[in-house]
Amino acid sequence: MPRREEPDIPEARLIPEATVARLPLYYRALLEIADQSIGTVSSEQLAELAGVNAAKVRKDLSHLGSYGTRGVGYDVEHLVGEVSRELGLTRDWPVAILGLGNLGRALANYRGFGARGFRIVALVDADPDKVGQAVGDLTIEPVEALSSIVAQRRVAIGVIATPAPAAQAVADRLVAAGVASILNFAPTVVVVPPEVTLRKVDLATELQILSFYQQHRRRVPDRARV
Amino acid sequence: MPRREEPDIPEARLIPEATVARLPLYYRALLEIADQSIGTVSSEQLAELAGVNAAKVRKDLSHLGSYGTRGVGYDVEHLVGEVSRELGLTRDWPVAILGLGNLGRALANYRGFGARGFRIVALVDADPDKVGQAVGDLTIEPVEALSSIVAQRRVAIGVIATPAPAAQAVADRLVAAGVASILNFAPTVVVVPPEVTLRKVDLATELQILSFYQQHRRRVPDRARV
DNA sequence: CGGTGTGAAGCCTTTCACAGCA
DNA sequence: TGCTGTGAAAGGCTTCACACCG
Secondary structure (H helix, E strand, O other): OOOOOOOOOOOOOOOHHHHHHHHHHHHHHHHHHOOOOOEEOOOOHHHHHHHHOHHHHHHHHHHHHHOOOOOOEHHHHHHHHHHHHOOOHHHHHHEEEOOHHHHHHHHOOOOOOOOOEEEEEEEEEEEOOOOEEEEEOOOEEEHHHHHHHHHHOOEEEEEEEEHHHHHHHHHHHHHHHHEEEEEEEEOOOOOOOOOOEEEEEEEHHHHHHHHHHHHHOOOOOOOOOO | OOOOOOOOOOOOOOOOOOHHHHHHHHHHHHHHHHHOOOEEEOOOHHHHHHHOOHHHHHHHHHHHOOEEEOOOOOEEHHHHHHHHHHHOOOOEEEEEEEOOOHHHHHHOOOOOOOOOEEEEEEEEEEOOOOOOOEEEEEEEEEEHHHHHHHHHHOEEEEEOOOOHHHHHHHHHHHHHHHOOOEOOOOOOOOOOOOOOEEEEEEHHHHHHHHHHHHHOOOOOOOOOOO
16 A cells, blocks of 8 residues: 555555566567457566566556456557556656766667667767767767756766766766666666666676576576576 | 486586576675675675665575575675576576577676677578678577577577567577477567476566556556566 | 674575466 | 455574584
8 A cells, every 4th residue: 555645656555676578578468468459458468578477467457456357368559558557658767877888889779679668769879989970860978968968858868878987977967967767788887866766788797697606507497587 | 306316417406586586686795895805705795786685585595495694794806606506597598599680689788788698609580681691709500500500500599580470480490400499589478398497578568567557656666577 | 802604584586386366 | 156355384494592512
């Protein structure tokens, strides 16, 4: 039970973190199903497509409300709507990419990055030689302009793709500018205040985890994380 | 307790998955400390650098054995050795990158990818126009050559950077060729046999999770996953 | 005295299994 | 009849708190 009413966000159900992390999988699976003009889907089928088990699907979806029909399954179109609303994909989130080395450029060019709702509105780099360069439709801007960029373009999400030593300073600037969601690709720990959501994607870490299991080969978990 | 002796892998302690996922963080923190010629570190200090809490550090490290000294802390050099041995970083793991679009190329050029122990030995793409192109020191090879490449160059880890529709077929080829560790960047579910370790990095999913918390802003977990 | 190593408690997540409804 | 929704059980992970030892 939510402890307080909140007028501008109607549903205040509390959804477990583990469930939130799986909603994108269901969302993707549901889009595939919808593409095939299938009207109804069972937890079993959805589980298959999302790579999880059916009990988990049912429990997860039950946190969003009771949108299934017993004996039948879930109405695909309706469920897509509920999941995308829950994930905030009915809005548009302006994204800034910080750091335009190999990875930053790849992200900037990545079609399907802005699959739905995510729009890259700024590319920022500290290197004066890079400032002014065009990448796709955008021009690289100086990091000093960050706070005005964030304010003017309503940047909601910052993607850090700088080298490790620059990451914390960039994160600090993002937070100071009011960005509350950060995705960190730099291979280093970044600390942010508790009201900021930080997630990280770390190549070196992933490879090292694979290395661990490769070496300890015997009953290996193949659980893909997220 | 391990249930069977295994002659070629001496230590058969079973380490929780959550601990394995944090070892790379400790490893990185330890390297930083070692760089400053500091001989001893406490769980408190290590926790700070790794972005976790001290109790977790102690519990995690206790799974590797008792390498700390009460009243003193952990010997940095010794611990670096133990952690890197546990992670399999004392060996060299040949890596193949599959799919050389924006992301694949960025990965291929990413210095620090092969931070330690990971060496990119092959670039493979299904597109005949790309085959033969040079990327860094390597030349893109056809996907048909994959199984002989894997065999000859002892590829241990496959990194899938193809578009989503091609990912499963590439994974199947990798598995058939004997690759037992796969890192999937394609935004789709990939299924592999249980003896293969699969991890995934999914940009769209990460952004959608951020979107969820952005929209439900109220007590937000900033727990960075991994 | 200070900091590790670790039982025990608490919390979160997953899985089970079936009541209940269309 | 078939499949959802959900209590209850099981399992795993985190945190606590302190005995123990250098």
